[in-house]
Amino acid sequence: ETGVTQSPTHLIKTRGQQVTLRCSSQSGHNTVSWYQQALGQGPQFIFQYYREEENGRGNFPPRFSGLQFPNYSSELNVNALELDDSALYLCASSRQGRNEKLFFGSGTQLSVL
Amino acid sequence: DQQVKQNSPSLSVQEGRISILNCDYTNSMFDYFLWYKKYPAEGPTFLISISSIKDKNEDGRFTVFLNKSAKHLSLHIVPSQPGDSAVYFCAARRFSQGGSEKLVFGKGMKLTVNP
Numbered sequence: 001e002t003g004v005t006q007s008p009t010h011l012i013k014t015r016g017q018q019v020t021l022r023c024s025s026q027s028g029h030n031t032v033s034w035y036q037q038a039l040g041q042g043p044q045f046i047f048q049y050y051r052e053e054e055n056g057r058g059n060f061p062p063r064f065s066g067l068q069f070p071n072y073s074s075e076l077n078v079n080a081l082e083l084d085d086s087a088l089y090l091c092a093s094s095r096q097g098r099n100e101k102l103f104f105g106s107g108t109q110l111s112v113l
Numbered sequence: 114d115q116q117v118k119q120n121s122p123s124l125s126v127q128e129g130r131i132s133i134l135n136c137d138y139t140n141s142m143f144d145y146f147l148w149y150k151k152y153p154a155e156g157p158t159f160l161i162s163i164s165s166i167k168d169k170n171e172d173g174r175f176t177v178f179l180n181k182s183a184k185h186l187s188l189h190i191v192p193s194q195p196g197d198s199a200v201y202f203c204a205a206r207r208f209s210q211g212g213s214e215k216l217v218f219g220k221g222m223k224l225t226v227n228p
Binding site for chain 1: 119147155159162215218221
């Protein structure tokens, strides 16, 4: 059974650029969630995808968008990067409707200069 | 407005002693509470959870207590081991509109267990 994998592990971008982060869900999981963890803070919910559709969103602007693919892998896209977007981005997978814990990947550390 | 609060940023204990990590929440709609442990350069890993209809859940050295009237939960680690040194996050789950599930995390607390 493979765990949640994320790529890349580190990324440096400049303000105004666009970025795409990728996530492969754990085997058997059909739901993927994305979280942003700023330095010294806990992870904050960005959005969740189930059956290839956004199924809940946190307090993030529309320039944060995502995709889920038929194999349940996912992408997080951020347009018009701002300095405050610098953070650790965590992907988590689970099985929808089950009272189960989320399984997190190791994250992508994004630095915006 | 922070709905899940971990008011102590750090805790240091001696190996073999008890570690008690505290967490407070404000939202009565939370139905499930979880503790996650995070090592540097790794994602959070699940430790233990408790449903809002229970007041205690135990798993080996780890016990979580829930006091719903006080909106407070705590994680007890007995005995503490140096390998337990990590950042611990308290998280609460609620269903959002559309049936999605999201976790609301506290800021975390760094536990150091000294040999």
